[in-house]
Amino acid sequence: MILYNKDVNPQGIRPELLLAIICANAYPADVGVSCIINGEHMLGSLHLSGNAIDFDVLEHSDLELNRGLTDNASLAKWLSAALPSCYDVVHEVSHVHVEYQPK
Numbered sequence: 001m002i003l004y005n006k007d008v009n010p011q012g013i014r015p016e017l018l019l020a021i022i023c024a025n026a027y028p029a030d031v032g033v034s035c036i037i038n039g040e041h042m043l044g045s046l047h048l049s050g051n052a053i054d055f056d057v058l059e060h061s062d063l064e065l066n067r068g069l070t071d072n073a074s075l076a077k078w079l080s081a082a083l084p085s086c087y088d089v090v091h092e093v094s095h096v097h098v099e100y101q102p103k
């Protein structure tokens with residue numbers, strides 16, 4: 001299940017990011033969206049143009065713990081495997097950053 005931070009507003013999101021949300025929703029643990037365009041970003045960040053989204057794994061069940069699918073590193077691997085190469089998936093310290101950036 002995807003849960004959205006109260007500050008998240010989807011206005012201006014690039015439609016291609018919906019594929020990332022669909023893939024994150026299939027992850028076997030609750031996943032939060034902490035940021036799309038909201039928040040503070042560096043100049044040139046793809047968040048500013050609605051081309052990036054940040055995910056964070058939330059609650060974990062015992063089943064998920066046993067499967068080793070509970071942290072953001074696992075979510076990053078999951079999304080990397082599920083998304084085409086025009087998406088960059090980066091495991092940051094506190095979240096998983098996904099951006100749509102066609103080469």
Ligand SMILES: [Zn+2]
Nearest residue numbers: 052053054097
């Ligand atoms: Zn980000």
